[in-house]
Amino acid sequence: MSFIKKFIEQEKVNRRNFLFATAAGVGGFAAAGMFGPGMARAAIQDPTIAWSYRNRTNPYWNEIVSGGEAFVESLGMPKDALVHLINEGSSEKSLADVKALLARTNGDLALAIDTNDAPNARPVVEACAQSGAYVSTLWNKTDDLHPWDFGDNYVSHMSWSDEKPAEETARILLEAMGGKGGVVHLGGIASNNPAIERLQGLKNALVDYPDVELLAAEPADWDTQKANQVMSAFLTRFGDEITGVHCANDTIAYGVLEALRAEGIEDMPIVSYDGNPQAVQLVADKKILATVFTNPHWGGGITAALAYHAATGTFKPSEEPNEHREFYGPTIMVRPDDAIEFKTSYLDNVPTYDWQDFWGPSNGQIQYK
């Protein structure tokens, strides 16, 4: 519980401090950018700020976008000043939209983006760099692509290392199962990096629980209905052998819960991921044992903020250390005993963040295997 408090304190900043910080120009690293050699560079006065993401039908992305909008509002602009590029799960559309926006804005663009599929990150970044726009990426990029290879224009990449948190939820699950029995895993779209890491987390934890068998792991494509059907089939295949369910995210957990409910199974230990408001409520109700909050609101806002402030010359990315350009986002474990508090202080009232404290809540430089 205490770590949540600490986390909130760390990220939340009162308005006064924030104003003071900017006005006085002591915003940490920002200062260097503002008065440093960055000023000499032709900074973009008033860049268009855009967020490119998968779709609006997923609560996760809605949280991301709310962060982007909050950031735009913090600049004194209306929230619809943020341009939305929605790729509908198509890398092709993602890239084409970015190019079109670059054309429209002549490169006066601060872009925050999840490129939908990892390979799409390179052409997006290259196009931005070529047009002189500034881009920060979230989640998807290939391991050989690094911000520091593109000078200032590729500002940053943020991702989450899901393996560790997923391992922690798995341990909670395995403990709840009494260290024995059978567990099933319902994963995301098989080739998605988070899906791979979250399954790996479970496998890591299982090493210490030799009496628990991983009965099966099937992709459920982040989809509630698919998860529902897969879980139903698991129940047939394994029946009572299943004593715990490890879900790759909350939307999958919803489908699993309903599949169990249809069978009248109420007390199955389940853990999930993402910390959506509904899932947090379910954790509070003890329907889910744990979920992992990745603070998409902050992630969405800070990614846009990084691109924007790099574009306007508040700081100069190329002068930042590598751990400020590729870093892990924050994760918080949400468990039944602290879920309510977490929810009221965190989800029901979204904290006001300091959008120039770029790296405060981050979780260290990204490590490649």
Next chain:
Amino acid sequence: MYQLNKVDKKFPGVHALKAVDFTIGRGEIVGLVGENGAGKSTLMKVIYGAYQADGGTVTIDGTTVRFQSPRQAMEHGIGMVFQEQSLITNLTVMENIFLGFESQFVKFGIIDWKAMAAAARHQLSKVKLDIDPAMTTANLSFAQRQLVELAKVLTLEERVDGDLVILLDEPTSVLAREEVELLFKLVRELRTRASFIFVSHRMDEVLELSDRIYVMKDGEVVDVVDHDEADIDTIQHKMVGRDIDKEYYREQKQGPYDTNNVLVSFDKVSLAGRYSDISFDLHAGEVLCLVGTEGSGREPILRTIFGLETPTSGTVSLKGQQIRSFNAQTGVSMGVGYIPRERKVEGIVGGMNVYENMTLSQMQNYASGGVLNISRERELARQWIDRLSIKTPSVFKDCGGLSGGNQQKVVLAKWRSAGSDIILLDHPTRGLDIGAKEDVYDMVREMCDDGAGIILVADTLEEAIGLSHTILVLKDGEAQQVFHGQPGDKPSLYDLVHHMT
């Protein structure tokens, strides 16, 4: 009672009906004849409401009417028995009969099938057809379907006050002679309840049945003849605007064939379920006619020669070479040309122009390495347009827009230009007017003179007798009798019918 006054209809570029006057009295049977494109079908469509006239008036018992749809015409007692089989084959007989008028059997939204079946039986009894109304239409014979269509139109009797006008569009084209007799008998009986407009290419039948005959040419009614004064020659003269050759089937041009040159040889060939144990030889210069009723095995034999069917036993040889793998490509390469019955869907490709259609079966001759030499194709098309006097504005004209006769000429040109010398003619004159038929007959003789052999499935028995050297009569897939005929010494109609049924 039913009257058209100075009815006019124009289509882009065509003046289809020019001030047509037309009357039909109660209980009268009126014939309507004319060459293709004379305006018969347009006139009928105006009558049953598919087209609206641009000028003139339509009156029924003195009241002016104007139909926006076939349904409105029906409500005024005008029904149509279509030329093409117009029953929907996946529905039952009773559903077809009452299609569009089911509401009379509907109570609280539910169809009362028993009531419908009873009503359908009543209708079927009018045409003396004793079948189960719940039968799927696909299982009926063509003749039965024709009667069901008539029964369907006769439902107007119950629905409409006043008198009926029933249009019969080529009702006999798929019927055998005795079935035609049956139909005519029925029509004569029914004239107490309805008037009929009878449209047919078979002039003798029109004469036989009609009280009066309207002769149309170029969108105008050129003559109205009473039954007693009617005479085939005069009518045909009026229709065509010229004399009909007495030697209709070009018998004087029928030459002897080359008995040493066998083009097609069937030796005890069978195709399971279609025909069995068929043997014949086709020689260069010979017209061999397959005669029989629908389903007697005529078409499957043609399809076997072309390569679309693989026989289950026996040997087929083309030009002395035994055929082992049956496919159309082999057939075509051996010089087989196929002129199918359904000209519009099987003969020509609507949407493709004249030269594209002509080279369709022989593209490799106008291509090197798969690349077409289009200028040579056009050259070919121009030649054959001249040679067969095909009426088309240019080689670029979409064949779908040509008249039936000209379409048939394009199909013939396709095979003849490719040098095909085994020509399979399936109802080559079906739906053609007299002028176009004669052109086809001329071409048959020409092809024989060029050394081609022709296998014919004729539209009428007269045609079969007139054109052929040899007639093979089939029944239920088995050969019954072979007739040989020289000009002036041909088998009689009776001879054939005797073996057909």
Next chain:
Amino acid sequence: MDGIVTRETLVKWAPLLVLLVLILFFAVMEPRFISVRNMARIAIASAPALMVAVGVTFIIIMGSIDLSMEGTVSVSAVVFAFAFLAMGGTVLSWAWLALPLALIVGAVIGLINGLVHVRLRIPSFMASLAMGFVGTGFALLLTGGDRIRIEDEVFRGLLTERWFGFPVMCYVALLFLFIAWFIQSRTTLGRNFYAVGGGEELAHASGLNVDRVRVMGFMLAGVFYAVGALLAVGRIGIAETATGNNFMFISITSVVVGGTALWGGIGGVWNTLIGVLIVNVIGNGMVVIGLPGYVQDGVLGLLVITAVVLSTDRKSVSFVK
């Protein structure tokens, strides 16, 4: 003639035989597959899909196609959920009105779909594809991307309440299947679908108002999509823009697998029931026998082809597009 009758009978029952063979196969591979509880699971998964497939069956019988189901299902589900919560949030209040409202919404979308197709003379494939985009887009506009939870225990009784081992939603689906069968076999509209599919021009010449039949067909389909939407919401307890996802390909595949011909005039709702069950039995069975996830799409594809090949009356088809 005996041979032909046998063949016809065989073709008619082929889809059912395929289904039985599949069930037998999976049961041999994994005896638990055949348990009542698993049958119920398959039934639950099939129920919404069945409703959508039954809707599109009518359209396919007419020889048209409808690709708008994903949009229609989403809009119906979302409108239902909003109305349901706004009017009280439980079936025991006025909120029950949201149920018929959802059906009306489905009908209206179907109507628009039909009118766009018929009045603008756009082939149904294109018209309904575009209408599908509009529908999904409209659902997104309504929700702004949010999911709406339906917690009402009575409504969720569709899933949680069981009679003879099967949840209520299965019986609801069965009821609507009977309604569909009734429409198909005992109403003028139903028979007219077959007439239009068997020969549109002929039907028109017989005095049938083909355009009206078409528009009515799309409306009726819309109603069944809405029923599918309600069952989908009942199953998951969530209404969202994604509620309609994946219905398009799976429903049309099911219809074809069941033996209804895409060129129209042949087949019916019982065929569709078999088709939906075949597809869902394969889906469930593959997981139950433990086939790895990555081969499932391929295996499903191959089995679907096999099923269609076995249940197609090859003699009656001259060519296939």
Next chain:
Amino acid sequence: MSLERIKPHLPWITLLVLVLIVGIADSNFLRPQNLMAMVADIMPLFIMALGMTFAIYIGGIDLSAQSVANMTTVVATVALPTFGISAALICIVAGLTFGAVSGFITTRLLVPSFVSTLAIGGVAYSTAQYLSGQRALYMDATLRDNSFGWMVGNSFGISHEIFIGAALLLIMLFLQHRTTFGRALKAVGAGELAAVASGLSVARIKIIAFALSGMLAAIAGLLFAVKLSGGSPTLANGFLLPAIVAVLVGGTPLTGGVGGVLNTLIGTLIVAVIRSSMLYFEIDATMQQMVFGIILIVAIAATIDRSKMRIVK
């Protein structure tokens, strides 16, 4: 009469009108390099649509195109280290094979193409998942540049993707208009029975049409993989419906025999312009899909030539 004469030209008139509407709203859109970039970006989609045209032209459809493209992004990435530029050949052969199998199942086993291609798409997707180990893969930069560098980049200020697209378009135009295959294809699309009665091997022509569709889908996937420098079993997701829409909007209806590859170019550009217009008109994110659908209806209503369709099904 004048309307009759305009009809065949409606697709590109629609395109022009759309371009002008967006151009008037924001003249930035009309800058040549912007238009050029837009065209370059749409090329993978265009190439897939080009293939789809053949399937639709004969009255079928190819729903496997996207999965085949997905598969080739993986195949290209996996095969690149071992086979270098020959990886392209493997992709093309794989595409041809999958297309031909779809064609075989459609024509010989009489499974409607809607179902057969969907099913074969499932097989392609499984193959992609198997080959990729269910991960997103990336190409080694040097290897990519050595083997496929020519596919991306610019010459004379024009992106190489445009050259590739144009070359394929020209080849397909030639195929459609000047070869026996193109003629046979037209005959099959416009009058299948007549094609049979002319001795054409309709089944073979159809199988080739589906094979071409598969091949072009594979090339689209290959180009996309090179452009993105990587592959994944979901990389080409989102191609399928726009590709179908592009063919239909271009004026090749599903009834077959009408339209052609040039129409598809126009159709693809219409899709690209509509998509960009969302940005230029700043359509709200939640409204974009609905607006896209509505514009689509209008565009289809404007472009299709109904005179050649007897019945509108």
